Amino acid sequence: MTTEDRPLYDVIIIGAGVIGPCLAKNLARQGRKVLIAEREWSRPNRIVGELMQPSGLKALKQLGMIKAINNIDAIEVDGYYIEFDGQEVLIDYPSKNVESALDNSPVPDAIKKGDEDKIGSDSTISAKRWEESPNVKGAGFTHGDFLMNLRAQALAEPNVTKLDGNVTGLVKDDQQRVCGITVADQGVFKGRLIINCDGIYSKFRKEIGEDYVPTVGSYFVGMELTDADLPAPHHGHVLLGKHAPVLMYQIDPHHSRVLCAYRSKTLPRRADVLKYLHNDVLPQLPKKLQPSFEAALNKDGQDIYKAMPNQYLTARLNNNPGFICIGDSLNMRHPLTGGGMTVGLNDAVLFLKMIADVKNEDLDNEEIILEKMIDFHNERKSLDVIINTLSIALYTLFAADSRYLTILQRGVFAYFLRGGSCVEEPIGLLSGLIPSIWTLFFNFFAVAFYACRLNIQARGIIGFPLALFENVGVLITASFVLLPLLLKEILS
Ligand SMILES: Cc1cc2nc3c(=O)[nH]c(=O)nc-3n(C[C@H](O)[C@H](O)[C@H](O)COP(=O)(O)OP(=O)(O)OC[C@H]3O[C@@H](n4cnc5c(N)ncnc54)[C@H](O)[C@@H]3O)c2cc1C
Known part of the structure; x- marks a missing residue:
């Protein structure tokens, strides 16, 4: 199909990470023709997005996508365990009353099959336990498996078209309004509204402003521990000491993610990281955790750890005609508190609710969309x-x-x-x-x-x-x- 023969999409989404598929599924259910472009559709192996806070799960329910945490060996999370100088404290997540005081209403048209806002039972999650718990819960899971579930839900919508390709540029009309994307080796695809969800290393956020660049405060060095003897299973662990903070949580019944903060604003050298983990972190960890941490450190090969920058970027108003950023491309914070997906998913809920009454043919109406974006920018701030x-x-x-x-x-x-x-x-x-x-x-x-x-x-x-x-x-x-x-x- 040549570029000219291609249909005009109501919405084009760049990126099928955490946020892209959620928007794609729900926009499709609102009756929009959606194209979602992703350069890597195979299961990613990343150290990000593996602990979901209760408010993120609430947003997934509102999006009708909570079952994305089912059948991936996810772990129920009941709160946090913090250790400091040999002392420890266990902190439970809030009571359900705290959550019920918030707006829990679903996104319009999100729930079409009855129970899409209900968590299901599987080999690791019990819907009954979830139901009967007086407190809210979070969840730990493997990022790649969760993402593949989100993508599968989006691609099951007849109104969603999958595009396998690297988006290399934005197309603008005579008035400099963004009206399409260029994809490597595939040419141009046109849409009324382009939503950018290209994540942490966003190529296109600079469309909002040339100086719209994140700052790097430190790095997280991530490893996977096998059968770690955690001090408090079903809890996020924050381990404090003379070293920078260490974060740990189960991602399936046999594996735990450990993220060790590393004080550096540039990519740390491998030898320095390994020395730090061996000499500064390992000896200070709770004794019962040390064998699994040491085993991960002594693993053969180069692939002992992955390093990711911890970036900070304050959100700006999406006032660029035809183009909107949501997710990490709009806004980032330190991953210590596991809040990235929670902010992104709640933004998706807010955006979808706001846009629900906009007709397809008005999606390219600058005035209507800008008004919505001003409200979006102000309302999202509370969280x-x-x-x-x-x-x-x-x-x-x-x-x-x-x-x-x-x-x-x-x-x-x-x-x-x-x-x-x-x-x-x-x-x-x-x-x-x-x-x-x-x-x-x-x-x-x-x-x-x-x-x-x-x-x-x-x-x-x-x-x-x-x-x-x-x-x-x-x-x-x-x-x-x-x-x-x-x-x-x-x-x-
Ligand atoms: C070390 C670390 C740990 C984290 N841990 C947590 C956590 O435990 N809990 C939590 O809630 N948050 C966590 N986060 C944050 C969380 O990962 C992000 O907030 C979340 O992934 C953002 O989703 P997104 O959809 O905006 O971007 P992403 O999930 O990064 O998705 C972006 C997608 O866009 C695709 N893409 C990019 N460019 C192009 C292009 N040009 N063409 C086509 N496709 C493209 C990418 O392939 C990718 O699939 C962590 C972050 C870091 C750095």
């Missing part, structure tokens, strides 16, 4: 500001490398040990179920003041003047960590 700010702020505290940050780090952990609202609110923020800027602000400074109090106690009467001096530094540091980030996110 996005929390998840993004929390991820960077927590990473800064957990990777503490200065005196004041270390005092704050101890304060965070001691704050969690108090229990009650000192854990319920932070875990509500992290799981994406308390989208309240005030709760984030209050808890962050409650931690800072608590850290100051503990510092005074630790210094004793003789050290009181020094503690006072240090506490001024602690409060200034806390303000510098939180406030610029929060303002940047709110004002973006």
Whole structure:
């Protein structure tokens, strides 16, 4: 078929990662003719997107796609386990009442087969257990398997056309409005609206602005542990110490993902990484975890670990005619809190709800779409500001490398040990179920003041003047960590 003979699609989606297929399926169900272009349709083997927060699962239900976590040996996740200097704390995910206070309504036309918003039972997931649990749950799974399920659901829609190819450029009309894509060796495909979901290394986000580039704060080095003896199965593990934070969670009954933060803004050298993992991380891990970690490190061959940059990018208004970014191409945060898919999926829900009443022939109407995008940009902030700010702020505290940050780090952990609202609110923020800027602000400074109090106690009467001096530094540091980030996110 020549370029001229090709149909005009209502929507073209670039990228079939986590977000692309969710948009494709739901837009198709809204009666749109959708083309989804992906350069690699085979199962990816990545270290990203393997722990889904409860709010991400809520969004999958609203999209009618929750069954994508079924039949992939996924692991139910009940909360977090945090270890610091040999002390530990277990934090449960919030009660279901917290979730039911939010908007749980499905995307229009998402649920056509009755139970598509209900989790199913399989060899590892029990729908009954899920139903009877008083608290919400998250899920751990292998990224590639989850993605293949999402893609299968999208491609099962008669209105979705699959395109196997590398998108190399955007096509613009005489008014400089984006109206199509160029695909390597295949030519041009035209659409009324182009949605870009090309992910972390986005080629096309610069369409929103030449200076729209992420910053790299650190790297995550990921390995897969076999039959790891986890201190708290069915929990995300955050292990703190002199090393940068280590994150761990089960991705199937026999395998756990370990992500070790590495303080570097450039791709770390292999020899340096292996030395760091051997000398700084391994000896400080809980004893029962060390054999599986060591076995992964001593694996034969080059493929011991994968490294990924931890990038940060504040969202901008999608005001480019004919072209919209969603997912990591729009917005990124530190993966420490596992919030990327949650933000992207909730954005997909919001976008699909907003666009539901737009007729196909109006999808190329700049005024209508811009109005929707302004609402989208403002409404998505309630969740996005929390998840993004929390991820960077927590990473800064957990990777503490200065005196004041270390005092704050101890304060965070001691704050969690108090229990009650000192854990319920932070875990509500992290799981994406308390989208309240005030709760984030209050808890962050409650931690800072608590850290100051503990510092005074630790210094004793003789050290009181020094503690006072240090506490001024602690409060200034806390303000510098939180406030610029929060303002940047709110004002973006
Ligand atoms: C180390 C790390 C760990 C993470 N862990 C978690 C976690 O545990 N939980 C969580 O919620 N989030 C996590 N994230 C974030 C999460 O992976 C992303 O938020 C999520 O994958 C974003 O989905 P997306 O669809 O925007 O992009 P992606 O999932 O990256 O998909 C982009 C797709 O576009 C395709 N593509 C790109 N360019 C082109 C092109 N030119 N032509 C055709 N196709 C193209 C790619 O092949 C890919 O399939 C992590 C991130 C990192 C870096």
